[in-house]
Amino acid sequence: MSCLKDLGQNIVLCKKCDLGSMGTNPVLGEGPADSKIMIVGEAPGANEEKVGRPFVGRGGKLLRKTLEKFEIKNPYITNVVKHRPPENRKPKKEEIIACSDFLECEINAVKPHVILALGKTAAEYFGIKSRLSEVNGKIFEIKGIKVVACYHPAAVLRNTNLTDEFNQAIGQAKMAL
Numbered sequence: 001m002s003c004l005k006d007l008g009q010n011i012v013l014c015k016k017c018d019l020g021s022m023g024t025n026p027v028l029g030e031g032p033a034d035s036k037i038m039i040v041g042e043a044p045g046a047n048e049e050k051v052g053r054p055f056v057g058r059g060g061k062l063l064r065k066t067l068e069k070f071e072i073k074n075p076y077i078t079n080v081v082k083h084r085p086p087e088n089r090k091p092k093k094e095e096i097i098a099c100s101d102f103l104e105c106e107i108n109a110v111k112p113h114v115i116l117a118l119g120k121t122a123a124e125y126f127g128i129k130s131r132l133s134e135v136n137g138k139i140f141e142i143k144g145i146k147v148v149a150c151y152h153p154a155a156v157l158r159n160t161n162l163t164d165e166f167n168q169a170i171g172q173a174k175m176a177l
């Protein structure tokens, strides 16, 4: 039976790292369980935590608009870490390791053809250690899945000069499907 069945409850009850004891609500992945594409961000932010859905803030809007532009439909969207780190800091290594069972469950259950790894934390999760400026839009084959490295939409909002590269990476993900 798919591990997705109990995933939500397991995440809600999870205290495997300190982020689970900070009184914030976790944000679960969402999307079809048989989606061809999985989008993996870093961690929920304040807007996501409030609404309980991934990528609903300004960065999320940019992401969703760009996915539409490339006619990428029904993605499964999730994050490396399911609870929001305080002050939106980057998740610590031990938090990423603690949370990895949940992301691995999602990957194993959804079996996406393509994963779009948004930002450095997600890229590094998949073993892509180079700077994003060097690997944005590149496709890596990891455990039989095509993983496309891509700037995080929050980085694009901070620096609109990255817009073309962001579009290019999402276009690559579309072509890899």
Ligand code: SF4
Residues within 6 Å of the ligand: 011, 014, 015, 016, 017, 018, 019, 020, 021, 026, 081, 082, 083, 095, 098, 099, 100
């Ligand atoms: S961030 Fe992940 S590992 Fe840490 S408490 Fe939340 S669900 Fe558990």
